[in-house]
Amino acid sequence: MIETIAQVALPVDEVLRIKKRRILPNDRKDRKKRISIVTGIHGDELEGQYVCFELSRRIEAQKECLKGIVDIYPAMNPLGIDSITRGIPAFDLDMNRIFPGNAEGNMTESLAANILKDISGSDVVLDIHASNIYLTEIPQIRISRLHKEKLVPLAERCNVDFIWVHEASTVLESTFAYSLNSTGTPCLVAEMGVGMRITKEYGDQLVEGIFNLMDSMGMWTGDTAASRKAIVSEDSDDVCFLNAAAGGLFIPDVKHWEKLQKGDRIGRIIDPLSGAVLQNVVSPVDGILFTIRDYPIVDEGSLIGRLLKKEVASV
Incomplete structure (x- = not known):
């Protein structure tokens, strides 16, 4: 069942519609719990599009195993x-900077308010993002420290490699x-892959x-694979x-999610004109590389990667 949850008029007799697909279990008595899968808040982050497709396909193939309501919102920012x-x-x-919105406000505020109204009350919401076009991220879930007690156990079920609990101030x-969590609807933020691309293996994960x-919520009785220990x-x-430390062309030497020792070379920043190596980018600590530069052109100060220190990675 496809529904329009919010719409506004656009110039030249066009209408902006935000839609969801609701998948209902066969038995009406199984409609007590609801999970909402949300993506497309940022229009250049496409990783969640494949997740929506594959989730729908697999549920429909085993519809008898569904014991709750699944709402799928693949395009929060269709334009x-x-x-x-x-x-x-x-x-x-930035659509992710206008929540909770205002039903009586301008176009974008009204859209945000209607979106929040439709999703609020879900037992769990998963908000799927990708990285930008410059960086590749391993599948991870990011959580505010304000809500970690409720959200970390849910995130541990999600088969991601890394759960990053942020300070509340950030x-x-x-x-x-934040708008959902602060009003009692648990929302996990997943981030993976790279902007403007689809990384199928991350989507399948x-x-x-x-x-x-x-399954942990009692909403699925079909086969499941064991989750990774995040x-x-x-x-x-x-x-x-x-x-x-310098602008140029970044050439990586290592792969994503690779264990490194202090001093290992991650890559080089080179100058194609002179043939010079401007910087050997080395690991300052023992750890695991969970973010790496994907777009090769860098300026001084550009983010090359992020490392999770060994003390945490070995836990």
């Missing part, structure tokens, strides 16, 4: 997805996830996690940031 832009085109707005109150989460980081000092 952004159509134009492959992060924000809402023509408004120069969480913007105008985000979709997260889909398995969603089925595990549904590394949980709750200290900002656990993560080491790597930045470029």
